[in-house]
Amino acid sequence: MKRRLAFVVAVFVLAGAALPAGAAAPTSASYALEGEARGLELGLGDQGLTLGVALSRADSKPSAQGVGAGQCSILGDNPDPEQLPCNEATAEKSSAPGEKSTEGQTCGGPQVPDPLGSVLTLDLACGSSVSSIANGVPQTSNVGKVSEVALELDLRGLIPQAEDAKEQLVDQLQQIIGGAPEPIKNALNQLLDAIDEGQGAQILLGPATSNIVATGNSLTVTSRAAGALIGVAGIPDLDDDGVPIPGSSVATEDGLIIIEVGRATASASLDRLSAASSSEATAALVTVKVRDITKVKPTYQTISLAPGQTTTILQGTPAESTITAAAASSKDTQGSAVAAADAVRLHLLKGVSGGLKLGLARTTAAASAEAKPLAERVQNPPKVLPQTGARDVTLVGVGLLILAGVALAVRRRLS
Amino acid sequence: MSVGRARTLRRGLTAAAIALAIAGTGLLSYPFATDLWAARLQRGLVAGLSASEDYRLGKVKPGEALTRLEIPELDVDVVVVEGTSLAALRAGAGHYPSSPLPGKNGNVAIAGHRTTYGRPFNRLDELVRGDKVILTTPMGRHVYEVTGEAFVVEPTDWSPINEFPGKGSFLTLTTCHPEGSARYRIVVRARLVRTSDAVAVQEEPAA
Numbered sequence: 001m002k003r004r005l006a007f008v009v010a011v012f013v014l015a016g017a018a019l020p021a022g023a024a025a026p027t028s029a030s031y032a033l034e035g036e037a038r039g040l041e042l043g044l045g046d047q048g049l050t051l052g053v054a055l056s057r058a059d060s061k062p063s064a065q066g067v068g069a070g071q072c073s074i075l076g077d078n079p080d081p082e083q084l085p086c087n088e089a090t091a092e093k094s095s096a097p098g099e100k101s102t103e104g105q106t107c108g109g110p111q112v113p114d115p116l117g118s119v120l121t122l123d124l125a126c127g128s129s130v131s132s133i134a135n136g137v138p139q140t141s142n143v144g145k146v147s148e149v150a151l152e153l154d155l156r157g158l159i160p161q162a163e164d165a166k167e168q169l170v171d172q173l174q175q176i177i178g179g180a181p182e183p184i185k186n187a188l189n190q191l192l193d194a195i196d197e198g199q200g201a202q203i204l205l206g207p208a209t210s211n212i213v214a215t216g217n218s219l220t221v222t223s224r225a226a227g228a229l230i231g232v233a234g235i236p237d238l239d240d241d242g243v244p245i246p247g248s249s250v251a252t253e254d255g256l257i258i259i260e261v262g263r264a265t266a267s268a269s270l271d272r273l274s275a276a277s278s279s280e281a282t283a284a285l286v287t288v289k290v291r292d293i294t295k296v297k298p299t300y301q302t303i304s305l306a307p308g309q310t311t312t313i314l315q316g317t318p319a320e321s322t323i324t325a326a327a328a329s330s331k332d333t334q335g336s337a338v339a340a341a342d343a344v345r346l347h348l349l350k351g352v353s354g355g356l357k358l359g360l361a362r363t364t365a366a367a368s369a370e371a372k373p374l375a376e377r378v379q380n381p382p383k384v385l386p387q388t389g390a391r392d393v394t395l396v397g398v399g400l401l402i403l404a405g406v407a408l409a410v411r412r413r414l415s
Numbered sequence: 416m417s418v419g420r421a422r423t424l425r426r427g428l429t430a431a432a433i434a435l436a437i438a439g440t441g442l443l444s445y446p447f448a449t450d451l452w453a454a455r456l457q458r459g460l461v462a463g464l465s466a467s468e469d470y471r472l473g474k475v476k477p478g479e480a481l482t483r484l485e486i487p488e489l490d491v492d493v494v495v496v497e498g499t500s501l502a503a504l505r506a507g508a509g510h511y512p513s514s515p516l517p518g519k520n521g522n523v524a525i526a527g528h529r530t531t532y533g534r535p536f537n538r539l540d541e542l543v544r545g546d547k548v549i550l551t552t553p554m555g556r557h558v559y560e561v562t563g564e565a566f567v568v569e570p571t572d573w574s575p576i577n578e579f580p581g582k583g584s585f586l587t588l589t590t591c592h593p594e595g596s597a598r599y600r601i602v603v604r605a606r607l608v609r610t611s612d613a614v615a616v617q618e619e620p621a622a
Contacts, residue, residue, distance in 0.1 A: 097578035133578075135571045384570045385600045386499035386509065386526040388536065389591025393442040400439030407432035411425050 029275040031369035032059040033268065035223035037208035039145065041074065041343065041359035047116040048074040051125065051149065054142040054210035055081050056221060060272075064138030064212065065095040070125025070146050071110040087111055090125035094140065096133045104128055110146065119200070123148035136383070137214045137272070145207035151200045151356065159192050161318035161351050169317040176313065177292040177301045187293040191235060191256075194244035199234030201348070201356060202251035206263070208363075222267040225341075225361035227284055231255030232348050232356075233319065235291065235298075254298045257313065257321060257348070258289040261360045264326060264341035268367035275369035279337035283307045283328035284344050284361040290314075318351025326361065338366045446531050449505070453533035456506045460494040470553045473516070478503045481510045482517050483551040484525065484535070488542060493535040495550075499526045507533035511576060514587075517550035518557040518610050522579040522587055529590040536590035539603055540565045548586060548605050555612055559586040559605035567592050567599045575602040583607065 039052025050072045057065040067081045070090030081093070089108025105128035112120050123146055131140040162169060170184050177184070206226025213220055231251030236244040252258060262285035270277040289300035290313060305311055305325035312322045323346050330339040343362035349355050463480035475481050477498030485492045499509040508527035515521040527536035542548075546561040568575055579585045584607035592601035 097574060133572070133574045135569055136573065383573065385568075385573065385576070385589055386504060386511075387501070387570075387591060387597045388504060388526050388589070389529045389531075389595065389597045392530065392595030393445060397439045397442030397445075400435045400442065404432040404435035404439060407428045407435065411428035411432065414421055414425050414428070 029270075029272055029369045030060045031219065031270055031272065031275065031367070033057070033212050033219060033221040033270065033365075033367045035210040035212065035221040035266070035268075035365040036079075036363065037144075037210045037223040037225045037264075038075070038343070038362045039205050039208040039225050039360070040149070040203065040228060041362070042120075042149070043074075043357035044116055044119070044151075045354060047113070049112065049116070049120075050075050051110075051122070051144075051146040052205055052208040052225070053084070053086065053127075053144040054208045054223065055079070055084070056140045056142050056210040056212045056223075057081060058138035058140060058212045058219070058221070062133050062136055062138040063096065064131040064133060064140040065093075066129040066131050066140035066142040066210070066212075067091065067093050068105075068127035068129040068142040068144045070107070070127050070144055071112075071122065086127075087125065090146075091127040091144075092129040092142075094129040094131040094142075096131040096138065096140075104130070105143075119152045121150040121152065122146055134214075137219070139212055139214055141209075141211045141213075143207050143209045146205055149203040149205060151202070159195065162188075162192055165317045169314065169319070172314045172317055173290070173293065176290045176303075177294070179292065179294045183294045190238075190242070191293050194236050194238065195233060197236045197244040197246045198249040199231070199251040199255075202231045202234065202255070203358075204229040204252055210363075210365075217272045218269055219272060219367070220267060220269040221365045221367055222265065223363040223365045224266075225264045225284070225363050227263045228261045228360050230259040230261070230346070230348075230358070230360075232257040232259075232321070235293070238296075254291070256291050256293070256319065258291070258300065259323060259346065260287040260289070261344050262286070264328070264344075264361035264363045266328070266330075266339040266341050266363040266365040268330075268337040268339050268365040270337070270367040270369040272369075275335055277335065277337035277367045277369055278332050279330040279339035279365060279367065281328035281330045281339035281341045281363070281365075283326040283341045286323060286325040286344050288313065288323055318349070320350045321346065321348040321355075322350075323347075335370055336366075336368045338364075340364045449528075449531035450533055452505060453507045453528075453531075457494055457533065460496065460506060464494060464553065470516075477512070478506070481552070483549075484508060485549040485551070486542070486546070487549075488546045489538045491535050493527070493533065495525055495527075504528060505532055507535045514576060515584075517552050517586075518555055518584060518607065520582065520584050522576065522585045523550070524576045524587045524589065526589045529592075530595055536588060537594070539588060539590050540592070540601055542603050548588070550586070555610050557584075557607055558609040558611075559584075560608045561603060561605045563604060565601050565603045567601050570597065570600055572600075575600075575604070579604075 035056045037054045042049045053069040055067045069086040072086035092106045107126040110122040110125045125146040127144045129142045205228045208225045210223040233256035234249030234251035236249040264284040266281040268279035286305040288303040292299045308327040310324040326342040326344045328341040341363045343359035346358040460480040475497045480494050481497045482495050495508045496506045503509045511524035514524040542561050548559045550557045586605040588603045591597045592599040
C-alpha cells in the first residue's frame, strides 16, 4: 500500500512540475546615469549658439530621458533636459515612461537671429532621441548634429589692419612656414587683394551623441563629440591674370588657418547588482595648420597641441588666433564615476570684430550607484506582469491516459 | 516468473494505471475546473459591484468586484476584481492596483486569464483599432476604443502599464502569450472616448 501511495504521489509531483512556476532573480542597486555632448559652441560678439547637442539621463526607478538637438542657444552647466533653449524644429525629446519620440529624427532649417544670422549659414540641423525601458532596464540614444557651418565674416575689415601690421604678419608667417621674407611679402599683398573674395570661415562638424546602453548587468553612459574641421580665411583661386575667382574658396581646404579637432569621448559604467562603477575620458586631439601662402597649391605647416596646451598664432596681427587643446579627466570613487573631456577653445581672427569664439567637442558622463543590502535583493524578485496563462497540459493529460492504458494492457497479458 | 512475482507485478501495474488515469483526467479537466471556479466567483461578485461608497472612496479590497468589463467584439462580459495576485485573478480578470480607477486620467490596467478561469482574454489578440471596451462602475459607464493592434512584450516589461501617450484616460489590457504559455504578455491599448452616468450593473454577466 505504501508503495502505491508513493507512486501516486510521484505521478502528481511530476504532473505538478508541468504546471507554471514563478521565477526569482535579484533586483538591481539604485543608480543614476547622465551624459552630455556638445558639438560646437559658437560666439560672435554678444551672440552665441550651440550646435549639435545630445543629453541622456537614466535611473533605477526605472526611467530614461534624452534629447537630441541640432541648434540651441547658449547652454549653461547642467542644463535641464525639460527646458533646453533649443530650436524645436531641430530637436527631438523622449522619455520612458512618458513621452516617446515618434518621428525618429527631426530636421529643420536653423533659425539664427540677426546680426549673427546675417553672417552665419547653417546646413540642415537634426536631432533624434529614443528612450525605452526593457526588462526594467532604462536605455536612451540621442544624436544632435549640424553637418556644416559657414561664416561669411567681413574680411574686408582685416585688410587695412593687415596693411598696418604687414611687417609683423610677414615675421609671424616666416616663423611658421619658414619662407624668405620677400616672397612672403609678395604673396601677402596678393592674398590681401584676394581675401575679401574668399570664404570667411567654414566648419564641418561631426555629430554629438549621448547614449545609455545596457549590456548584461552593466549600464554605460557614453557621450561623444565626433570632432570638427575648421577653415579660416579661405584663399580663393586666381585666374590666369592673377585675379581672384569669386566663390572658388573652400576654407576647410584652402584657408589661411585650418584646425582639425578630433573626437572627444567620456563614458561611465556601473554594475546594476554590485553598484561598482568606473569611468574614462579621451580629449579631442588638436592639430593646427597654417598655410604657406607663397605656394599656389595649398601647402601647410602643422602644429600639434598636447592636451591642455595653449598656442597663439599670428600674434600681434589682425589674424591673431588662440587655440587651447582640451584636457580630459575621470574620477572614480565608491559608488560614483565622473568623466569629462573639456571643450577645445578657439579664439580666431581677433582683429575682425572681436574675433570668433568657438568651443568644440565638450563631453561629460557620470554614473552613481548604491547597492541594496543582499537580503533586500533576494527578497525582492523582479516584478513580473501578472501571470494569466497556464502551460497547456492537455497533451500531458492525454499522455498519462495512454500510459494508463498501456499499463492495463500489459497487466492483462500477464494474467 | 514465479506466481508470487507475477501477482506483485500485476498489482503494481494496476496501481500505476489507476494513478496515471487519475493524473491524466485531472490534467485534462483542470481548465474546465478553473472555468467552473471562476463562474462561481463571478456570480458572487455581481452583488459587490453596487457598493458605490467603497468604490468612490477607493476602498475596494483585493479580490472584491471593481468594474464590469464588456468587449462586444469578443463576447466578453466579466466582473473585474481589484488586484492581480494569483488569488484575485481566479475571478478571471483583475485591476492593477497601481493603476487609476476606470474613467480617471492615466492608464487603467487590467489583466485577464487567457486559457483558464473563464478565459475572458482568450481572444484578446483579435481586437483591432476601433473596437469598443466598456467598463461599467458604480460611478459611470466608460467606453474605450482600441487604438491599435495587440503587441507582445516580455513578462518583466512594465512599460505598457507605466507608459502612455500623453494626457488623457487610457486602458491597457494584458494577458499571457502565446496561448497556453506564460512566456510573454500580449497587450492591447484603448483610449477613453465616452463616459456616461452610473447605470445598473447588477445584471449577471454572461461570462
